[in-house]
Amino acid sequence: MIEPDYNDIPLYNNVFWSLISESCHILLIAPSGAGKTMLLSFLGAMVLKRKHKLYLIDGKQTSFGATFRSVGIQTATTPSEIINMLSYLVKEMEKRYAEVFNSENTGLNTNFSDFSLPAHVLIFDEVLSALDSGSKQENAEMVRLLKQLALKGRMAGFVIVLTAQRILATDLPKSITEQCQTRLLMGANVSEELYHVTLGGYKKDLATGYRGGVGTGYAVTPKTGLTYFEAPYMDFSKINFKELLEKLVHKNNE
Numbered sequence: 001m002i003e004p005d006y007n008d009i010p011l012y013n014n015v016f017w018s019l020i021s022e023s024c025h026i027l028l029i030a031p032s033g034a035g036k037t038m039l040l041s042f043l044g045a046m047v048l049k050r051k052h053k054l055y056l057i058d059g060k061q062t063s064f065g066a067t068f069r070s071v072g073i074q075t076a077t078t079p080s081e082i083i084n085m086l087s088y089l090v091k092e093m094e095k096r097y098a099e100v101f102n103s104e105n106t107g108l109n110t111n112f113s114d115f116s117l118p119a120h121v122l123i124f125d126e127v128l129s130a131l132d133s134g135s136k137q138e139n140a141e142m143v144r145l146l147k148q149l150a151l152k153g154r155m156a157g158f159v160i161v162l163t164a165q166r167i168l169a170t171d172l173p174k175s176i177t178e179q180c181q182t183r184l185l186m187g188a189n190v191s192e193e194l195y196h197v198t199l200g201g202y203k204k205d206l207a208t209g210y211r212g213g214v215g216t217g218y219a220v221t222p223k224t225g226l227t228y229f230e231a232p233y234m235d236f237s238k239i240n241f242k243e244l245l246e247k248l249v250h251k252n253n254e
């Protein structure tokens with residue numbers, strides 16, 4: 001069996017993504033065109049490189065989802081596919097808790113890495129579009145399942161990465177967004193309010209002035225607090241991304 005790699009995934013300077021930390025869940029907020037999907041492509045590739053399991057929801061049905069799907073990564077786009085995928089992940093999570101985490105072998109700080117298990121990482125692009133695309137009932141079911149993963153996923157290695165162009169408590173319950181302790185905000189056209197609800201502070205208090213743009217913005221993590229952030233950039237004119245993914249998937253299946 002291949003051994004997953006639990007080392008931190010470097011993002012920018014002292015900002016890391018750790019699948020085994022309290023801040024494993026990521027919330028990425030950025031207006032259209034600010035680089036959400038590009039950053040998710042990087043994160044998805046890193047999940048595969050570290051030999052964890054990757055699941056994708058592409059709420060806007062773009063080439064992003066299509067590329068990952070074409071190399072064999074499970075990808076959901078329609079409301080029923082999304083609900084199926086979320087249900088599957090919740091079930092797997094419950095199974096892992098029941099089978100692996102029991103009082104005999106589990107302490108306060110035990111997590112899935114202690115059992116050499118892979119993380120199951122769900123990358124969910126454009127959560128609000130996905131919620132809007134379903135009926136009221138489907139919307140409620142997606143929220144209910146996502147809430148389970150957000151609240152209970154961490155120890156068992158069920159990690160979520162969510163993106164949206166805005167966050168309002170009316171669209172996405174606080175119980176979900178509050179579990180995302182890695183917060184990223186990118187883009188030039190970010191209102192004071194969006195900045196505040198995403199990161200907690202105020203744009204006007206930034207000592208150097210606001211520096212958000214395409215692929216740039218700010219991060220908040222428990223370790224770093226608020227810090228300037230630049231997303232890793234992949235130049236797709238030089239990198240054949242599909243080929244890269246194929247190699248990673250192939251390696252994981254060896």
Ligand SMILES: Nc1ncnc2c1ncn2[C@@H]1O[C@H](COP(=O)(O)OP(=O)(O)OP(=O)(O)O)[C@@H](O)[C@H]1O
Nearest residue numbers: 031032033034035036037038039214215231232233
């Ligand atoms: N980190 C980056 N550095 C430089 N350019 C970038 C970066 N990220 C994205 N871009 C450029 O910006 C364009 C838009 O990026 P992307 O599609 O990721 O944005 P998005 O937030 O997902 O937008 P949308 O709302 O359209 O889904 C990309 O085609 C790319 O050329």
Ligand SMILES: [Mg+2]
Nearest residue numbers: 036037038125
């Ligand atoms: Mg996008």
